Amino acid sequence: MLPWLTSRLAQSLLLIFILVSAVFFVVRLAPGDPLDQVVEEELGPADRELMRQRLGLDGGLWQQYGRWLEALAHGDMGHSLRQQRPVTEILAEALGPTLLLTLTAYSLQLILVIASALVMSTRRGQPLDHAVQGIGLTFYSLPFFWLSLMFVLLFSRQLGWFPAGGWESPDAAFYSLGERWLDRLHHLVLPATTLALGAFMGPARYLRAGLDDVLAQDYILAARARGLSNRRVLWRHGLRNALLPLITLMGMWLPNLLGGALVVEVVFGWPGMGRVTIEAIWARDYPVVMATTLLTGVAVVVGSTLADLLYRWADPRLRLPDMADSEGSRRDAS
Amino acid sequence: MTDTKPGDRLLQVRDLHVDHFDSQQGRRRPLLNGVNLDLEAGQAMALVGPSGCGKSITARALLGLLPTGFDWRGQIAWKGQTLNDPDGALWRQARGKGLGLILQEPQASLNPVMRAGDQVAEALRLHRGLNREEAWSAALSLLAETQLPDPHRAARSFPHQLSGGMRQRVLLAATLACDPDLLIADEPTTALDVSVQKEILALIRRLCRDRNMALLFITHDLNLAPLLTDQVAFMSEGRIKKVLPSAQVPLLPSARKPAAPPAGKSPILRAADVSVSYGGSENSAVSSVELELRPGQAVGLLGESGCGKTSLGRALSGQIALTSGTVTLAGNDLGKARGAQLRTMRRQVQMLFQDPGGSLDPRQRVQSALNEASGTGEDAAARLLVEVGLDPDLGRRYPHQLSGGQRQRVALARCLAPSPSVLIADEPTSALDGEAQNLVLSLLERIMGQRGLALLLISHDLEVLQGICAEVKVMFGGRVVESLPGDVPFLPLHPYSRKLVQALPRTLREDMNLWVQQDFLPSAGPPVTSSGCPHFGNCPLQKPICGKELPPLKMVSKNHWLRCPEAEAEEPPHFIDT
Ligand code: SF4
Numbered sequence: 001m002l003p004w005l006t007s008r009l010a011q012s013l014l015l016i017f018i019l020v021s022a023v024f025f026v027v028r029l030a031p032g033d034p035l036d037q038v039v040e041e042e043l044g045p046a047d048r049e050l051m052r053q054r055l056g057l058d059g060g061l062w063q064q065y066g067r068w069l070e071a072l073a074h075g076d077m078g079h080s081l082r083q084q085r086p087v088t089e090i091l092a093e094a095l096g097p098t099l100l101l102t103l104t105a106y107s108l109q110l111i112l113v114i115a116s117a118l119v120m121s122t123r124r125g126q127p128l129d130h131a132v133q134g135i136g137l138t139f140y141s142l143p144f145f146w147l148s149l150m151f152v153l154l155f156s157r158q159l160g161w162f163p164a165g166g167w168e169s170p171d172a173a174f175y176s177l178g179e180r181w182l183d184r185l186h187h188l189v190l191p192a193t194t195l196a197l198g199a200f201m202g203p204a205r206y207l208r209a210g211l212d213d214v215l216a217q218d219y220i221l222a223a224r225a226r227g228l229s230n231r232r233v234l235w236r237h238g239l240r241n242a243l244l245p246l247i248t249l250m251g252m253w254l255p256n257l258l259g260g261a262l263v264v265e266v267v268f269g270w271p272g273m274g275r276v277t278i279e280a281i282w283a284r285d286y287p288v289v290m291a292t293t294l295l296t297g298v299a300v301v302v303g304s305t306l307a308d309l310l311y312r313w314a315d316p317r318l319r320l321p322d323m324a325d326s327e328g329s330r331r332d333a334s
Numbered sequence: 335m336t337d338t339k340p341g342d343r344l345l346q347v348r349d350l351h352v353d354h355f356d357s358q359q360g361r362r363r364p365l366l367n368g369v370n371l372d373l374e375a376g377q378a379m380a381l382v383g384p385s386g387c388g389k390s391i392t393a394r395a396l397l398g399l400l401p402t403g404f405d406w407r408g409q410i411a412w413k414g415q416t417l418n419d420p421d422g423a424l425w426r427q428a429r430g431k432g433l434g435l436i437l438q439e440p441q442a443s444l445n446p447v448m449r450a451g452d453q454v455a456e457a458l459r460l461h462r463g464l465n466r467e468e469a470w471s472a473a474l475s476l477l478a479e480t481q482l483p484d485p486h487r488a489a490r491s492f493p494h495q496l497s498g499g500m501r502q503r504v505l506l507a508a509t510l511a512c513d514p515d516l517l518i519a520d521e522p523t524t525a526l527d528v529s530v531q532k533e534i535l536a537l538i539r540r541l542c543r544d545r546n547m548a549l550l551f552i553t554h555d556l557n558l559a560p561l562l563t564d565q566v567a568f569m570s571e572g573r574i575k576k577v578l579p580s581a582q583v584p585l586l587p588s589a590r591k592p593a594a595p596p597a598g599k600s601p602i603l604r605a606a607d608v609s610v611s612y613g614g615s616e617n618s619a620v621s622s623v624e625l626e627l628r629p630g631q632a633v634g635l636l637g638e639s640g641c642g643k644t645s646l647g648r649a650l651s652g653q654i655a656l657t658s659g660t661v662t663l664a665g666n667d668l669g670k671a672r673g674a675q676l677r678t679m680r681r682q683v684q685m686l687f688q689d690p691g692g693s694l695d696p697r698q699r700v701q702s703a704l705n706e707a708s709g710t711g712e713d714a715a716a717r718l719l720v721e722v723g724l725d726p727d728l729g730r731r732y733p734h735q736l737s738g739g740q741r742q743r744v745a746l747a748r749c750l751a752p753s754p755s756v757l758i759a760d761e762p763t764s765a766l767d768g769e770a771q772n773l774v775l776s777l778l779e780r781i782m783g784q785r786g787l788a789l790l791l792i793s794h795d796l797e798v799l800q801g802i803c804a805e806v807k808v809m810f811g812g813r814v815v816e817s818l819p820g821d822v823p824f825l826p827l828h829p830y831s832r833k834l835v836q837a838l839p840r841t842l843r844e845d846m847n848l849w850v851q852q853d854f855l856p857s858a859g860p861p862v863t864s865s866g867c868p869h870f871g872n873c874p875l876q877k878p879i880c881g882k883e884l885p886p887l888k889m890v891s892k893n894h895w896l897r898c899p900e901a902e903a904e905e906p907p908h909f910i911d912t
Contacts, residue, residue, distance in 0.1 A: 124402070213543050216401075219444040223507065226457045226512055227430020236456075237445050244447070316447055316492040 004312070012305045020299040023290050027069050032156035034132055057293060076292075078287035082280070087291045090276060096274030097167050104188055104263050105195035106254065112200040112240070113246070115330040117207035120233065121215065136201035146196050155190060162190045165269035191268040210242040217241075217326065244315050251307020343414065344432075344516055344548055347371040350408035352391050352400065352572075352912065365391050366855055367572040368408070369823035375515060378542060378549040380580070383569035385753075393518050393902065394549075397433055398425030412513075415578055425658060430461050432450070434514030438499035438521040444493040449719055450504045451477070451489025457511035468590045476507040478746045481537055485501035498639075499530035503537070510541070516548040518542075524553070527638035527794055532837040554767050557585065557839040601626035603650065603683070603756050603786050610642070610649045619645040621812045624887075627788035632779075634799030634820050635792040636834070637809035646809070647758045650790065651683045652676070663756070681709075685750035686742075688761035694733040700744050701729030707751035718747040722777060734810060734880040741768030750781065757782075758790045763798055775802065800824055805893065809832070811868025814887065817895040827890065827901045830869045867898065875900040 052058045059067075071078065079089040116132045123129045139147065156164040163169070167187050172180055214220065215238050223237050224230075265274030273292055280288035311317045366388045379391045394400050396410060396498065397419065410417045412428045419425075424716040437443045445453060454473035458464050464472060470489070477485035480503040493501055502522060509517065517536060523531035539562050551562050560580035561564045567577045587640045588629035605625040611618040613741065620642040622669060627633055635643040648654045650661055652668050661668040663679050671679050687693050694703060704742040712713040716726035722743040732742055742762065749757055779802050782789045793799055799806050803820035808831045816828040826832055835841055867873070867882040877900060887897045896902060 218437050218439055219445045221399060222395075222443040222508075223445070224399055224436060225429055225433070225435035225518075226508060227428075228427055228457065228460060229426065232460075237448075241445065241447055249686060306505070317494045320492060320495055 005309075008305065008308060012301050015301050016298055018071070019301070020294060021065070021295070023294050024065055027286055028064065050266060073273050077291045080280075080285055082283045082288075083286040084247050085320065087287050090288060091273070091291060091295065093274045094271060094276045097270055098261060098265070098274065100167075100184070100188065101191055101195070101265070101272060102254075103138050104192040105261070108192055108196035109203075109253075110250065111202045112196055113204045113207055114243075116200065116204045117211055117242075118234070118239070120204070120208045121211040124212075129275065133201075136204060137180055139197045140199070140201035142198065144194065144198050144263040145267055147198050148191070150268065151194050163187050164268075167270050167272075191270055193266075195264055199253070203246060203253060204251055206240060206247050210245055211238060214238050214242045247311045247314065248304075248307050251310075252300075253302045254303035255296060263307050337874040342375040342734070342782045344371070344375050344377075344412070345371065345373040346409075346411040347396065348409040348411075350392070350395060350410065352388070352395055352404055354404050365404075365572055366395070366406075369574055370567075371567070371574065373548050373550065373642045374518060376542075376546045376548055377565070378551065378563040379573075379577075380553060380563040381549045381569055382556055382566055383793070384669040384769065385554060387569045388572040389538045389569050390418040390520055393435065393550070393552055394522050396518065397429055398422055399429075399434060401885075414662050414744055430457075430512050432512075432515045434509035434512055434517045435518070436502070436505050436509055436522050440498055440505055440525065441493065443499055443505050443697065446493055448492070450491050450493060451495065454489070454504065454511055457508055457687065461512050473507070473511070476510050476867030477504065479510065479541070480504070480507045481533075493520050497530075498526050501535050502526065504539070506537070510545075513545075514547060514770045516550065518550045518552070522551075523558075524555075529638060531839075532604040532842065538562060550575070555839055556583070557843050558875045559583065560835060561839065561842055572620065585840065599628045599630065601628050602664055603627040604662045605646075605650055606662075608646070608649060608661060609644045610654060611655055611657045617811050618642075620649065622659070623809075623814055625650070625790075625807070627790055629755065629786040629788050630783060631805075632782060632791050632803045634791040635790065636794070636799055636806050636808055636831075638834070642807050642812040644760055647685065647760050647792050648880055648898075650702075650756075651685050652680055653685070653756050673875060681758040682754050683758065684752065686746055686749050686757060686759040686762045688764050696733055696743065696747075698732070699729065699734070700731055700793060704744075704751055707748045709752060714751060718751055719744075721750065721781065722747045737770070738766050739810060741771060742766060742770070742774050744785075746774070746777065746781075747892050750785070753785075754787070756788045756790070758792070760792045761794070762791070764793070764795070773799075778802065796824060796835065797840070813868055813884075813897070815869065815897045817887070817893075819893050827894075827896050828869075828898050829873050829875050829901055869898075893912045897898040 049058070058064075068078075075088060077091070078086065080087050082088060083158050105112075116136055119132050120129050137251055152164050165188065168177075168180065168183050170186075172183055175183060215234075220233060220237055223233050260270065261270075262277060263276035264270070265272045266278050269275070273295065275290065277292040279285075280292065336346070341859055346382075346402075348370055350366055350369040350371075351364065352456075354363045354365055355361075356363060369381075369388070369392055371392075381392065383389050391404070392911070394404075395406050408849060412432060415424065417424050417428060420741075432521060439786045444450065448456075451470060451473050452470045455466075455469035458469040458472050458476075459466070462469075462472070474485050474489055479486055481487045482503050488496060488500060488504065490705070496504065512527065517538070522538065523534050526534060535558070538549070538551075541547060542562075549562060551559065553559050558872060560583045563580050565577055565582055566583050567574045568573065585809070605623060606624070608620060608623045609618050610620040613860060623646055625633065625646075635646065637643045645654065649656055652661070656669060663682055665674070666679065668676075668679055698706075700719075701713075704715040704718050705713060708718070715729045719729055721725045722751055724740060724743055724747070728736065728744075733744070736744065746762075757778075762778070763774050766774060775798065778789065781787060782802075789802075791799055791803055798805075800820050800822050805821040806818060806824070807814045808826065809830060810817040810830045816826055816831050824835060866884055867876070870881045874897070880900075885897050885899050888899075888902070890902055
């Protein structure tokens with residue numbers, strides 16, 4: 001286990017390093033002087049040079065790369081050109097809301113995935129199966145922005161059940177701590193549901209296929225022949241095994257959800273990473289764009305590393321070695 | 335242990351019909367057409383028939399566990415109570431308290447992510463209301479009852495850490511946890527090696543006696559059926575055709591005739607001192623094997639799983655690298671060939687595998703697979719299909735539209751497409767049943783003669799090799815321990831070869847005492863030491879010297895070589911003529 005873990009982590013670190021470098025070079029090698037996007041054209045050459053130094057754009061490419069790596073290592077991601085403050089500060093503010101939104105949506109999605117897969121698999125071909133599939137596929141095929149807009153129109157404008165945007169009420173500063181969180185949850189419902197509903201059918205169909213496979217296995221038959229209840233067989237023997245391949249899929253899905261969050265955050269005015277990214281792109285605020293790109297990339301690497309770890313922990317066949325012996329079933333390779 | 339007395343009526347099945355509704359084709363296919371079956375407490379009955387005759391469906395119907403799309407009608411009564419409630423509560427009760435099932439593939443019958451002990455304990459907690467610790471210790475004693483050598487360790491293991499025989503014991507223990515009155519064993523040993531098969535069968539037989547448990551033993555092997563049972567029911571086409579007392583069931587004659595004696599052609603493939611080991615481990619999968627294949631002749635490799643026969647086959651076909659030794663094909667060293675020469679040589683040696691489904695691309699039509707393999711550009715598919723005795727029209731089908739036997743013949747045709755001079759067939763019939771097995775074997779024999787093909791036939795089953803192979807090499811622990819003509823009768827001298835022969839159902843039927851007296855403990859694997867005889871530690875004839883020095887392969891008579899000085903003087907075992 002330990003050698004595997006070390007090599008897996010080393011691999012992830014290497015990936016992150018490559019990612020960091022790629023982000024740097026892609027942005028810097030793009031045509032045009034980034035300085036032009038910040039300073040007015042009529043600036044004199046001396047002032048330009050000063051500005052260049054302050055922004056860390058002086059010296060050769062490799063020098064700049066070295067400085068960028070060094071700064072990153074110290075947790076410094078540069079200054080935002082537009083907001084005139086450290087990028088890390090902006091990210092720190094945005095990270096909380098984004099994590100709240102994506103993790104809620106993620107959990108919600110997981111519940112939807114498991115519940116709908118169970119329904120589809122056990123009620124196969126029955127009306128409930130068709131209903132779940134129909135609803136799920138409809139949501140799945142609608143673009144996030146449209147879905148978000150419809151939800152705002154229906155639940156906020158028409159019915160007035162939930163606020164239309166933002167992550168807290170304007171007067172939230174006067175609330176007590178408990179009230180403040182209740183208020184946030186109230187704001188959270190619509191964007192989180194949109195995200196979860198819009199994406200659950202993909203993994204759900206995958207899980208359903210896995211579940212169908214597992215339920216056709218001999219060990220399910222053997223477990224039922226031992227008189228175990230259907231529920232126990234389904235959960236303990238069926239779902240437990242069918243969930244294994246889903247781990248990898250959900251690990252890759254996490255960053256996908258971040259992508260979805262981008263659109264949803266903008267529509268709902270959620271003050272998270274998505275909005276920061278979009279605004280930075282419009283304003284060509286490249287240190288911020290670089291930072292958010294980097295963060296999304298890191299999320300991908302972390303997601304897949306976590307999924308690998310979890311898979312290994314959950315599947316003893318990967319964790320524990322086979323016992324070498326000769327008395328075996330014939331199908332074992334000799 | 336059970337609360338029934340001998341003679342109590344356990345199971346009564348009347349006029350059982352099962353239909354399968356095929357929703358794709360929208361029609362109904364009858365699988366069982368009125369099965370009647372009676373079982374009393376403690377009685378043992380075998381259900382024998384070819385595959386597709388409905389014997390497994392019968393087992394599932396008796397348990398109320400038919401897959402979706404299958405309907406049944408008729409009457410099934412368990413201990414006098416008719417099982418007919420739609421929500422299945424009575425069934426579940428009967429399953430938990432009276433009916434047990436063990437299945438063919440012990441790997442697939444255990445939940446791969448649950449410890450063996452937990453799977454046994456689960457049923458104990460449910461049915462006997464034990465708490466966690468009680469259930470665990472009861473599970474340990476059940477595992478001991480099924481003769482697992484180290485129950486504590488086995489209980490903590492996951493299924494993949496156990497061998498096939500041990501998994502089947504775990505499954506038995508989990509089934510015994512319900513304290514069944516009737517054990518339904520559906521081909522419980524078909525996927526196991528012969529010597530393990532014998533141990534498991536002996537164990538089942540003993541458990542049935544000790545626990546006064548009735549047995550319904552489902553098998554395709556007519557010679558196996560009477561070993562465990564008092565009565566044998568013959569099934570075909572969804573009906574029980576007749577029931578015979580076991581003693582009256584005739585011994586199924588071997589379909590094989592004596593092989594032609596080796597002729598003096600010069601070898602096309604020659605393996606000298608071939609060794610293979612994996613991952614730099616010092617234990618070789620194959621050690622110093624010598625072998626010669628001649629045109630128009632077959633050599634058989636006989637051995638159980640882990641003996642190195644598959645590794646040897648792959649090494650000879652150039653698929654895995656040799657650790658030492660040489661393989662020469664028509665005088666050219668396979669290990670030294672590169673580029674175009676290597677590719678030509680690879681085409682000269684073709685391999686046929688056990689599972690034809692796995693070796694054919696499911697999305698490629700048969701004819702395009704065959705034409706691709708022939709590589710000449712002309713349409714060779716029809717000719718090849720005729721050669722393997724198939725209708726050329728089958729070329730338009732996809733592999734899944736063929737039966738298992740047809741698929742294996744298509745796989746054979748594909749091996750023949752590049753006109754090889756050597757064919758290596760690794761367990762080519764193990765996935766097939768009786769009739770298809772014989773068909774493929776006689777086809778191999780015919781093609782070998784017609785094409786002058788050199789054939790290496792690898793099998794765990796002596797009866798597959800007998801009659802085709804001029805020479806049979808018995809492998810154990812990576813070494814050839816004996817080499818002798820594949821005659822009928824087969825007269826080996828080596829203690830391991832004799833143990834193999836004695837575990838054959840045919841031999842067991844001949845001499846029932848032979849296996850009733852045997853102990854049930856699983857044999858240990860080959861020793862880890864690389865010096866000494868591989869059989870040391872399991873051998874009835876062993877001397878201390880055997881563990882230190884590897885005996886040489888010595889000629890004891892014409893065409894008979896033996897690697898055991900102790901057995902040279904032994905009388906050949908008494909063995910059946912057919
Ligand atoms: S050499 Fe010794 S251990 Fe090996 S088979 Fe012969 S008697 Fe047994």
